[in-house]
Amino acid sequence: MKQLVLLPLAVSALAADTPRYVSPESAAGRSLAVVVPDQSLLHTAQVFGATAEAALAALGDVGHVVKLNAYLRDPAGESALRAAIAKHFPANAQPALTCVVSALPEAGANVGLDAVATTTRAGTGVLPAGGVAYISGQAEKGADLRESTRKTMESLGATLKFLGVDWSHAVQLKAFVQPMSEATAVREEMGRFFAGAAVPPIVLVEWISPSVPIEIELIASVPDAPAPIEFLAPPGMKASPVYCRVARFGAGPRIYISGLSAQGDAATQVREVFAQLKTALAATGSDLRHLAKATYYVSADDVSKALNELRPIYYDPQRPPAASKAMVKSTGSGSATLTLDMIAVPAR
Numbered sequence: 001m002k003q004l005v006l007l008p009l010a011v012s013a014l015a016a017d018t019p020r021y022v023s024p025e026s027a028a029g030r031s032l033a034v035v036v037p038d039q040s041l042l043h044t045a046q047v048f049g050a051t052a053e054a055a056l057a058a059l060g061d062v063g064h065v066v067k068l069n070a071y072l073r074d075p076a077g078e079s080a081l082r083a084a085i086a087k088h089f090p091a092n093a094q095p096a097l098t099c100v101v102s103a104l105p106e107a108g109a110n111v112g113l114d115a116v117a118t119t120t121r122a123g124t125g126v127l128p129a130g131g132v133a134y135i136s137g138q139a140e141k142g143a144d145l146r147e148s149t150r151k152t153m154e155s156l157g158a159t160l161k162f163l164g165v166d167w168s169h170a171v172q173l174k175a176f177v178q179p180m181s182e183a184t185a186v187r188e189e190m191g192r193f194f195a196g197a198a199v200p201p202i203v204l205v206e207w208i209s210p211s212v213p214i215e216i217e218l219i220a221s222v223p224d225a226p227a228p229i230e231f232l233a234p235p236g237m238k239a240s241p242v243y244c245r246v247a248r249f250g251a252g253p254r255i256y257i258s259g260l261s262a263q264g265d266a267a268t269q270v271r272e273v274f275a276q277l278k279t280a281l282a283a284t285g286s287d288l289r290h291l292a293k294a295t296y297y298v299s300a301d302d303v304s305k306a307l308n309e310l311r312p313i314y315y316d317p318q319r320p321p322a323a324s325k326a327m328v329k330s331t332g333s334g335s336a337t338l339t340l341d342m343i344a345v346p347a348r
Contacts, residue, residue, distance in 0.1 A: 017037050017039055018037075018064070019034050019035065019036045019037070019064050019066050019093075019118060020034065020035040021034050021092060021093050021094060021095075022034065022035065022280075022283055022284055023283070024091065024092050024093065024094040025094065026086045026091040026094060027086065028082060028086075028094075029081070029082030029083060029084070029085035029086040029094060029097065030068075030082070030085065030094050030095065030096060030097035030258050031093075031094045031095065031096055031258065032096070032257070032258055032280050032283065033096055033255055033256060033257045033258065033280050033283065033284050034066040034067065034095060034096045034255070034256045035253055035254075035255050035284050035285075035346075036066050036118065036253060036254050036255070036256065037253050038129050038130070038251045038252050038253060039118055039129050040118070040119050040120065040121070040122070040126055040127065040128050040129055041066070041116055041117065041118060041119065041126070041127045042062055042063065042115075042116070042117045042118075042119040042121060042125055042126050042127075043114070043115075043116055043125050043126075043127060043171050043172040043200075043201055043219060044059060044062060044113075044114050044115045044116075044117070044125060044201055045114065045125070045201035045202060045203070046071070046105075046112050046113065046114045046201075046202070046203050046204065047059055047112070047113055047114070048104060048106040048109035048111065048112050048113075049109060049110070049111050050108055050109060050110055050111075051080070051084075051110065051111065052077065052080050052081040052083075052084035052085070052111050053084050053088075054111070055109075055111040055112065055113045056084055056085070056088045056113065058113075059113060059115055062115060062117040062119065063117040063118045063119045063120075064093065064117055064118040065089065065095045065115050065116070065117045066095055066096065066116050066117060066118065066256055067095055067096045067097075067098075067115065067116040067256040068085065068095045068096070068097045068098075068113055068114075068115050069097075069098050069113065069114050069115070069203070069341070070097065070098065070099045070100075070111065070112070070113055071100060071101075071102040071104060071111070071112035071113070071205060072099060072100070072101050072102070072110070072111060072112075073101070073102075073103065073104055073109070073110045073111070074101070074110065075101045075330045075332060077110055077111060078099055078332050081099065081111060082097075085097065095115070095256075096256040096257060096258040097258050097259065098258065098259030098295075098297075098339060098341040099259060099331075099332050099339070100205065100259075100297045100328050100330070100331055100332070100339060101299075101328060101329045101330035101331070101332070102180070102205050102206045102328060102329065103179075103180035103181075103206040103329075104180065105180055105183035105184075105204050114172075114201070114203045116256065123198075124198040124199075124200060124201070125171060125172065125200060125201045126171070127171045127219065127221050128221055128223075129251065130221070130222075130223055130225070130250060130251050131221065131222040131223055131224060131225025131226075131248065131249065131250045131251065132171075132219065132220070132221060132222060132225065132248070132249065132254075133163055133165075133219070133220045133221075133222045133225065133246050133247070133248040134217075134219060134246070134247045134248075134292050134293040134321075134322040134343065135156065135159055135160075135217060135218040135219070135220065135245070135246050135322060136217060136243055136244065136245050136246065136322040136323055136324060137174075137176065137215040137216060137217040137323075137324035138152055138155045138156055138159070138215065138216060138217070139152055139211075139212040139214065139215040139216070140152045140154070140155050140212075141211075141212055144213075145177070145182050145185050145186065145213045145214060146185050146188075146189050148212060148213050148214050149175075149185070149186050149189040149190065149214055149216075150189055150193065152214060152215070152216050153189070153190065153193045153216065156216060156218050158234065159218075159234050159245070159246065160218075160220060162232075162234040162235065162246075163220065163222055163246065163248065164222070164224065165220060165221070165222055165223075167194065167197070168197070169220045169221045169222065170200040170218060170219075170220050171200055171201075171218075171219040171220060171221055172200055172201045172202075172203065172218070172219045173190065173200055173201070173202050173203070173216055173217075173218055174202075174203040174204075174205065174216070174217050174218075174324075175202065175203070175204050175205070175214055175215070175216045176205050176206075176207040176209070176214065176215045176216075176324065176326045177204055177205070177206060177207065177213065177214045178206060178207055178208065178209060178213050178214075179206070180204065180206040183204050186202075186204065186214065187202060190202060205326060205328070206328070206329070207326040207327055207328060208327040208328070208329075209327065215324060215326075217295075217322075217324050222248055225248050225249055225250040226248075226249075226250050227249065227250040227251060227252060227348075228249065228250075228348060229247060229248070229249040229290060229292060229319075229345050230247070230248045230249065231244035231246075231247055231318065231319050231320065231321075231322075232244060232245060232246040232247075232248060233245045233246070234246065240320065241312055241315065241317035241320060242308075242311040242312060242315055242317075242320050242323075243294070243320045243321065243322065243323035244319075244320050244321065244322050244323075245322065246322055247291075247292040247293060247321055247322040249292065249345055252345060252346070253345065253346055254292070254343060254344070254345055255281075255284045255285075255286055255343065255344040255345065255346070256342075256343055257277065257280050257281070257284075257340075257341070257342040257343070257344065258280075259297075259331075259339040259340065259341045260273045260276045260277055260280070260339065260340045260342075261273060261331060261332060261334070261336035261338060261339045261340075262276070262336060262338070263334070263335055263336060265302075266300065266302040266303040266305070266306035266337070266338075267306045267310065269303055269306070269336060269337065269338045270303065270306045270307050270310045270338065271310065273338060273340050274310075274314050274340075277340060277342060281344060284344070284346070285346045285347060286344040286345065286346050286347050287347050288314055288315065288316070289316050289319050289347070290319075290344050290345050290346065290347050290348075291320075291321035291342055291343070291344045292321055292322065292343045292344055292345055293321055293322050293323070293342065293343040294321040294322070294323040294324075294340065294341070294342055294343075295323070295324050295325075295326070295340075295341040295342075296323065296324070296325040296326070296338070296339075296340060296341075297325075297326055297328050297331050297338070297339040297340075297341070298325065298326070298327055298328070298331070298337060298338050299327065299328055299329060299330050299331050299337045299338075300337035302337075303337045303338045304325070304327065307325070307338065321342070321343075
């Protein structure tokens with residue numbers, strides 16, 4: 001069984017408003033987790049490159065990067081990506097990293113990235129200091145991908161209304177879509193939905209779904225959110241003991257955990273990954289009851305089923321995180337078929 005070893009807490013600087021990079025592993029091209037004080041955070045759109053170095057360069061100078069989400073055309077590219085990240089960022093400030101394999105919407109691109117970074121900017125894609133809502137993936141059926149996109153955006157709009165905000169508070173949209181060859185249709189429909197207003201950053205991940213062509217999750221700023229984390233279900237949406245429809249909380253730190261994976265059969269992978277998650281949360285002053293957002297990437301039916309069966313063991317049914325689960329081609333270059341990508345808040 002893989003053992004998760006924690007190194008002493010590393011801090012990139014002594015300032016209280018500087019992110020804390022927990023157990024940075026330069027050789028692995030990531031930190032186990034990053035704890036970010038309450039401050040404005042830029043959520044970028046996807047950028048692309050033929051190489052990892054080109055994709056990192058395309059991000060530009062965005063501040064202290066605390067989280068990288070990577071999408072690889074070929075799982076063999078993961079080692080090169082990690083090596084490039086290790087060189088690109090200071091040894092004691094490696095971002096948290098999640099990596100999956102996906103078709104990409106840009107011809108000639110082998111690597112796609114989106115990032116979360118501290119910022120002094122304002123405007124599109126910036127989550128201001130203060131309250132935030134993580135909205136679980138929503139999916140509405142339509143006659144085709146375009147109609148499904150429109151209906152799902154309408155559904156998300158109703159959720160924003162429930163939260164007392166509107167689309168001007170949207171920070172980032174992540175769409176799990178199939179097929180990726182129709183990415184332009186998704187982007188066009190989202191652009192029409194905003195009717196000339198600024199469109200928040202869009203991230204596209206190819207998924208494998210037997211029922212709907214698209215699922216969209218949303219990050220939104222909620223200025224008046226109360227400080228303690230809340231787990232909510234808008235009217236007409238059924239609550240679940242393993243995920244909430246919306247996780248909302250006010251001012252305070254947030255914690256980005258690197259994608260976690262393990263080897264073994266399906267049940268072993270799930271149990272080991274959650275054991276790693278508990279260790280990572282403990283190292284950052286959090287726990288399973290203070291998870292805000294979960295993205296589960298799976299690449300095999302048996303691990304997807306095991307995840308459904310075993311999640312109730314780990315979650316308080318009154319406090320499960322907002323979540324999306326996406327079947328993807330691969331969760332990396334190894335034999336693991338599950339990757340957990342988590343955001344949490346400190347235990348209070």
